[in-house]
Amino acid sequence: MSGKDKPKSAPDVPGATKAVRKLGDELAEARQLHRLLVDPLLNTVRAERLRVSVTRSLWFFLACGLGFTTAGVQAFLADGYTTADPQWWAAWLVEPAFAGILITLLRWEAEMLARRLEVTAAVVRKLKRLLLFSTLVMNVIPTVRPPDGHSFNLGNLFVHIVIPLIVFFLAEVMPVVQEMCTRAKDTATVPAAPDVDLDQQTDEPPADIVRPAVAPVVPSVKLPPTVMTQVRTTLDSVRSEGRTPNVADIAKVVALPDNLARQLLADLTPVNGHTVPNI
Missing domain, CATH: 1.20.58 (Methane Monooxygenase Hydroxylase; Chain G, domain 1)
Structure with a gap:
């Protein structure tokens, strides 16, 4: 292989100074730590x-x-x-x-x-x-x-x-x-959003991912069966009192971020007289 065809080593890459390599290592370490900490x-x-x-x-x-x-x-x-x-x-x-x-x-x-x-x-x-x-x-x-x-x-x-x-x-x-x-x-136990590798991001989404026009779809919330049963019981009790359940009613049972609480409320809200199956 001629010297012209040899791949450049890290020190030969333009701009790959010692400070850049150090920050790159710290960024890679931070990504791995974040993936573990949000598990x-x-x-x-x-x-x-x-x-x-x-x-x-x-x-x-x-x-x-x-x-x-x-x-x-x-x-x-x-x-x-x-x-x-x-x-x-x-x-x-x-x-x-x-x-x-x-x-x-x-x-x-x-x-x-x-x-x-x-x-x-x-x-x-x-x-x-x-x-x-x-x-x-x-x-x-x-x-x-x-x-x-x-x-x-x-x-x-x-x-x-x-x-x-x-x-x-x-x-x-x-x-x-x-x-x-x-x-x-x-x-x-609520699953965290998957990590996104910024280095692999492109202007076009992958073929198997469909992005909504306005906002990303929040996935259904997964909770332990006993907690989900208590949430359902609380919402049914609120409906029996003649009022519409809200996010605050879910917060009385389990502490969730607002977006997850709204998604859970939407999942458990009757549609045409039926609710979604047990999660």
Whole structure:
């Protein structure tokens, strides 16, 4: 092969300076990273890992708070008893029993929310609040009326009020964390638009692609069957109330971009008395 026919190496290409080659490598790397980062499965795994990490942290700090309140409850119930009395030892079991009921209830509620089942029974909220209110009262009374030999301490009173309240709000926040992480996982399962290689773009579309005249057609939204069932149920409930469903009604069930929410609403809107088949 003559020197005239040899292909030019990268350094011989006009304008292919070191800076250009470096930026080209960074662009190629960015495209590969973007393709991986928008993968629905990766986003689902990340959302699940976040849920597990946050839940473990909340359980740890909840256990720390309940450990502190256990001492306060024991001091309240064992006032006037000595270690020779069974009542003094039994007082250590009251708060762990309350905490055990609360933790079991929270685990059940979190599992229901993880399965997209909202816990609406009033008795559940009342039981949680009764347990935590009892803990608050039994922690505060010994600090307001300290035992013989101890003086009133304002800081001690403050701590015995704040920590039970923190435990209460932790108990209320944990189900919210579970629900939001589950919604994040559901959103992550929505397929992303395919990457477009700018280097391969031409003025004419490929023969097998038909471009609409005004705007590209948004593909049908794919959601988990349980989420789709909840969306359908919500829209049917709205229609039974005599009003037309909108994007806000879908947002109550699953967080989607506006364009995907509108497409989903269009897919589930009856046409001549019929809706599209299950997605």
